[in-house]
Amino acid sequence: MKTKLWKVNPTNPEQQAIREASELLKQGGLVAFPTETVYGLGAIVYNKHSVKKIFEVKGRPRNNPLIVHISNLNQLNDVVSKVPEELELLAETFWPGPLTLVLPKSPLVPLEVTAGLPNVGVRMPAHRVALALIEEAEAPLSAPSANVSGSPSPTLAEHVLKDLDGKIEGVLDAGETLYGVESTILDLTVKPPVLLRPGALPVEKLEEVLGLKVQIPGFARGLNESEVALAPGMKYRHYAPKAEMTVVESSRYSDQADLIKLTEAVKKHALYTSSTSARTCILCTDETIVFYSDLPPNVAVKNLGSRRDPFTIARNLFKTLREIDEEGFLYVVAEGVEEKGLGLTIMNRLRKASGYRIIKI
Numbered sequence: 001m002k003t004k005l006w007k008v009n010p011t012n013p014e015q016q017a018i019r020e021a022s023e024l025l026k027q028g029g030l031v032a033f034p035t036e037t038v039y040g041l042g043a044i045v046y047n048k049h050s051v052k053k054i055f056e057v058k059g060r061p062r063n064n065p066l067i068v069h070i071s072n073l074n075q076l077n078d079v080v081s082k083v084p085e086e087l088e089l090l091a092e093t094f095w096p097g098p099l100t101l102v103l104p105k106s107p108l109v110p111l112e113v114t115a116g117l118p119n120v121g122v123r124m125p126a127h128r129v130a131l132a133l134i135e136e137a138e139a140p141l142s143a144p145s146a147n148v149s150g151s152p153s154p155t156l157a158e159h160v161l162k163d164l165d166g167k168i169e170g171v172l173d174a175g176e177t178l179y180g181v182e183s184t185i186l187d188l189t190v191k192p193p194v195l196l197r198p199g200a201l202p203v204e205k206l207e208e209v210l211g212l213k214v215q216i217p218g219f220a221r222g223l224n225e226s227e228v229a230l231a232p233g234m235k236y237r238h239y240a241p242k243a244e245m246t247v248v249e250s251s252r253y254s255d256q257a258d259l260i261k262l263t264e265a266v267k268k269h270a271l272y273t274s275s276t277s278a279r280t281c282i283l284c285t286d287e288t289i290v291f292y293s294d295l296p297p298n299v300a301v302k303n304l305g306s307r308r309d310p311f312t313i314a315r316n317l318f319k320t321l322r323e324i325d326e327e328g329f330l331y332v333v334a335e336g337v338e339e340k341g342l343g344l345t346i347m348n349r350l351r352k353a354s355g356y357r358i359i360k361i
C-alpha cells in the first residue's frame, strides 16, 4: 500500500487534505494525525474492521484498549453511558487538552476498541488538525500512538513513517507535536479517581481542580506492572529504544552534592557498559552536563534540558530515544529526575523504557 502524506498547516489545516484524509477514514482506512501530545493512528471508532487493523499494523496486544478522540461534547454522549459529576468540571477546565478520562462505555463503542473492558478512555485533543479531521470524519476516532507497539511514541510524522510506511492509508504531517509525551489518563469510574498514566497534564493540576487527592498506584509511577491490562502498557516493555537502557535514580536532586553523586553513579555504569567498546549514550540535563567532560570516546552525552523545565525534558525524551537507535548506541544510561509535576511523567516513561532496569543510589 502507498501511504499518502499531506503536509498541513498546524493551526489552519488545508481543507483539501482534511477532506481526503477523512474520506480514507470513512472508507475504513487508517490515518495518522498530529495531536498536542504525540501522533495518533486513527480509525473511525464504530468501524470494527478498521479498529482491528490498528492492532495488526502496530503489532499491539489485543488486550490493550484504545483511546477515543472526540471533537465536541455531543460525541461524548455517544461514546459514554454515564457522565460522573467530576466530568463537567474536568472537561470544562482541561478539554481540549492532554487529559484522557476513563468512563463507562456506551453500547455504541465496539468491544474491539476497549479490549473487552466495560469502560472507555476518551479525550478531546487540543490540535486544530486532529479536531478538523474528527469533524470531517463525522465520528470520533479511536487512536493509539502511531508507532509500532513498544517503541517510543512518534512526535514527528517522520517517526510515524519510519514505523508504519506502507501499512496505513495516510499521514497528516503538521510538524513536531507540542508536549512530545502522551496524555494523562484518569479513571473516573472509581472514587477517588485513579491515575492510570501520568502524562502531559501534571496530576497536581487535576487535584487542584478536583479538590482531592488522586490515587497514584505504583504502576502509574512506572514502578511495576499492573495485574490486569487495565491501562497503559503495564504488561509490556514500552516506549523503549532498541538499546539496553538503565535509569539511575536518587532520592534527592536538590543541590550540587546530590547531582555530583548522581553523575558519579551514571558514569560508573556507563563505563561498565562501554568497557567492551560498545557505544553508550548518557541522558543528562543542563545542570549535570559539566560533570561528563572526562568520558572515553565510545561514551556520548545527550542533554534533554534543564531540571527546572521538565516540559522540555519530556518533550525531548522520545525523540532522543529514537535518535539513540538511529545512531547505533547499544546502551543508554539515563539520569532520574524529581518525581513532581511532569517529573512523574518523565520517570514513568524512563522506568518503563528501561524495562525496570533501575539503579538506586
Ligand code: TXA
Binding pocket: 035, 037, 038, 039, 040, 041, 064, 065, 066, 067, 098, 100, 102, 114, 117, 119, 120, 121, 125, 143, 144, 145, 146, 181, 182, 183, 184, 185, 196, 229, 230, 231, 232, 233
Ligand atoms: O496522548 C495520547 O493519549 C495519545 C494521543 C494519540 O492521543 N494516545 C495514546 O494512546 O497514547 P496509546 O494507545 O498509545 O495509549 C493509551 C493507553 C493504553 O495503554 C491503554 O491501556 C489506556 O490508554 N486505555 C485506553 N482505554 C482504556 C480503558 N478503557 N481503561 C483503561 N485504560 C485504557
Ligand code: MG
Binding pocket: 144, 145, 153
Ligand atoms: Mg502508545
